[in-house]
Amino acid sequence: MDMFNKVTAFLQQALETREPSINLLDSFVDHWKAITNYYIETTDESRPVKQTDIPWRLRQMLDILVYEETQQGEETGPCMEYLLQHKILETLCTLGKAQYPPGMSQQVMVFFSKVLSQIQKPVLxxxxVYRPVQKLIHLCGLPDSKTETEESQFIFAVCTRVKKDPYVLNYILELTKDSQKKCSSTSDEAVADSCSGASSPESAPSPPPPSSSTASSCSAQSEAHPSSSPQTATGIIPVLMHLGKSQKSRVMLRSMESLLLLVSLPQEDTGHLLAEKTPLCHLLSQRLTELYCLIPSSLDPADIHSYSGAQWREQFTQDSTEESQSFPGSENVHKFFCFLDYCNELTKEAPRILGVKMARTIHLQWLKGIIQPHLLQMSEVVILVHTALLSCSVRHINSPALLEELVQFLLGSDTHCEKRQDTHTHILRYRLIEHCNHISDEISITTLRLFEELLQKPNKSILVNLVLRNLEKRSYRLPGSGVMDETQRVESDVLEESEELEEDPFFTDMYEDSGFGGQEPLLSLPERNSREMRNPSVHTEVADIVNSFLCLVPQEAKTSHLVQGAGYDTYVHDAHKLLKECTALSRDWNWPDSAKPTETSPSTDFYEGHFLLILFDRIARILEQPYELNLQVTSVLSKLAVFPHPHLHEYLLDPYISLSPGARSLFSTLVRVIGDLMQRIQHIHNVTDKLMMVRRQLMGMEEETMVDHVTLLKGVIVLEEFCKELAAIAFVKLPIEEQ
Structure with a gap:
């Protein structure tokens, strides 16, 4: 009984001391009045806001709003109604602007950020709501700001809300008729300035004077495009670009993520707003140009080529900075390529109209405004560094819009057959191809690397512009050839080729002394597929073509068979992989399955085009060029040969085509090289032993020692390997083409 009485008394006491239910609106109003009373009662204006109860009361008000929303459901609660009707956000924005008490702006931004991120209902x-948000955005991005962290969080919260409710973008951009006209005229002036500072394809700009650094040579360009400072240009876009230059990595990351949220809005109308009504495109390309201009021109091109690049987010990791500083100037290189990757992602994620506008502005301001003048000047050092940087840039660009502008910049848009005298249609294209045959071997190697990078990009117009437009009519063939029955083709073409070689002075007595002819055993090809077994002529043709390349180098000049793992078979696997990549690359390019019929009487003489002309000229000098240059030339030609276009395959890999007068193919060029080789090696004692020594040195199996005719011997080794590579490419391509 006593126990029961104690329990009853305890429950009675609990009921008597229970707090009355709290009225949320009364509590919300009390917290707000306490904040306003502080300004009425306080006399110490220097007291920091963190030493007052204002931060605590703002947190309580936020908690009440969030709790009320969970209780009210779809309807707006009384506390939110009170906040809106009494313009509390407007008042807070004014207090933050006044920085009273000191540090108030941070507290206001934190409160705004949490309201926008934690309140689920659309309020922007x-x-x-949006008027005070606009005013608070104007307080962001000011010079020497102490609130960058809070600003970046606030802007990120705004952009997150816009991502959820894209229709509010108009309110955040503050687009009025006057501002739209002003922004539009500013954008047009920027593009006009870029166009006037850059050259058109028909007229080259006056190259700037040589300078010791890229930064100094870009100073004039920077003056021509003054940056839009937050003091004169208001709005969320300039603020984001300003915060993106912060020294605080966290602030920089948040601002870049915020801009990506805005740009990736999928609606075309929002893309149009950002493209035409804001300075976004101009500021992005301007920032890219600024970072490029900070790269010193004293860089070693080898360091640039070895730079692996990085995704833009990686610059904010702890290990990124240490890894990027592997060579002098690498920090600036790393910053530029990170921002280039960021622009690349922006143009990929943006709606088409915005992505195209960003890419075109980058084309005008960076490519034409900065890079082109450097590539067209006479300083070899400047050409070398900027070509290497451009090659590295090509490697990292994969946005369709940005890649299209890059191709237009480098090659132009011509699709008609080239003419020998036509050297001024696109001056930069012509000059870059000429650089592949430059007096400086370093410039030639670097420019060839640029074209090799281009050939690996998923853009059909690159192959059309450089090669295919000149092979379209197949005028490299002798008129009337190619119409015989396929079963007779091999025998007759081999006979014709033999007759041509016998008449060629380079090949006098070749078969008697060199072992080039019947002494070299033909490759025995494995069984390929059931179709070849059913049709032996297919297998025979594959074997003949492959062996034409394998037997091209005379026996005494061959050394690969003397080194383990250096045989022809090693190239077959690589050729399979390369063919698979190129086939995937060109799958949507609608290339024909078979060659186009040749014209019986071509109207003009065949011209292979400037690009192939230079490559063939380089191959013709393979016995007298540096080893590294030969490797690069053969690498580019191999990339071309592996593409599954019937005209490319025929012109580069078919030894038996009957060439029209004055025309040359890759095989006929190699035949001439072999003729030159036969004359040269006759004067070298123990040529096979010396070739073997040089090969082992190149493979790192022996220490390098002085060898006579070392350039010639290295050229012979590259020639042998190139012929094996072409044979492997023909081996993996022909069955596909025959099926």
Whole structure:
């Protein structure tokens, strides 16, 4: 009984001491009045806000709003109604601007950020919300700001809300008729300035004077495009670009993520707003140009080529900075390529209209405004560094819009057959191809690397512009050839080729002394597929073509069979892989399955085009060029040969085509090289032993020692390997083409 009485008394006491239910609105109003009373009662204006109860009361008000929303459901609660009707956000914005008490702006931004991120209902379209948000954005991005962290969080919260409710973008951009006209005229002036500072394809700009650094040579360009400072240009876009230059990595990351949220809005109308009504495109390309101009021109091109690049987010990791500083100037290189990757992602994620506008502005301001003048000047050092940087840039660009502008910049848009005298249609294209045959071997190697990078990009117009437009009519063939029955083709073409070689003075007595002819055993090809077994002529043709390349180098000049793992078979696997990549690359390019019929009487003489002309000229000098240059030339030609276009395959890999007068193919060029080789090696004692020594040195199996005729011997080794590579490419391609 006593126990029961104690329990009853305890429950009675609990009921008597229970707090009355709290009225949320009364509590919300009390916290707000306490904040306003502080300004009425306080006399110490220097007291920091963190030493007052204002931060605590703002947190309580936020908690009440969030709790009320969970209780009210779809309807707006009384506390939110009070906040809107009494313009509390407007008042807070004014207090933050006044920085009273000191540090108030941080507290206001934190409060705004949490309201926008924690309140689930759409509120940013309400005038008593977006007006103070606009005013608070104007307080962001000011010079020497102490609130960058809070600003970046606030802007990120705004952009997150816009991502959820894209229709509020108009309110955040503050687009009025006057501002739209002003922004549009500013954008047009920027593009006009870029166009006037850059050259058109028909007229080259006056190259700037040589300078010791890229930064100094870009100073004039920077003056021509002054940056839009937050003091004169307001709005969320300039603020984001300003915060993106912060020294605080966290602030920089948040601002870049915020801009990506805005740009990736999928609606075309929002893309149009950002493209035409804001300075976004101009500021992005301007920032890219600024970072490029900070790269010193004293860089070693080898360091640039070895730079692996990085995704833009990686610059904010702890290990990124240490890894990027592997060579002098690498920090600036790393910053530029990280931002280039960021622009690349922006143009990929943006709606088409915005992505194209960003890419075109980058084309005008960076490519034409900065890079082109450097590539067209006479300083070899400047040409070398900027070509290497451009090659590295090509490697990292994969956005379709940005890649299209890059191709237009480098090659132009011509699709008609080239003419020998036509050297001024696109001056940069012509000059870059000429650089592949430059007096400086370093410039030639670097420019060839640029074209090799281009050939690996998923853009059909690159192959069309450089090669295919000149092979379209197949005028490299003798008129009337190619119409015989396929079963007779091999025998007759081999006979014709033999007759041509016998008449060629380079090949006098070749078969008697060199072992080039019947002494070399033909490759025995494995069984390929059931179709070849059913049709032996297919297998025979594959074997003949492959062996034409394998037997091209005379026996005494061959050394690969003397080194383990250096045989022809090693190239077959690589050729399979390369063919698979190129086939995937060109799958959507609608290339024909078979060659186009040749014209019986071509109207003009065949011209292979400037690009192939230079490559063939380089191959013709393979016995007298540096080893590294030979490797690069053969690498580019191998890339071309592996593409599954019937005209490319025929012109580069078919030894038996009957060439029209004055025309040359890759095989006929190699035949001439072999003729030159036969004359040269006759004067070298123990040529096979010396070739073997040089090969082992190149493979790192022996220490390098002085060898006579070392350039010639290295050229012979590259020639042998190139012929094996072409044979492997023909081996993996022909069955596909025959099927």
């Amino acid at each position: 379209h309400l005038i008593n």
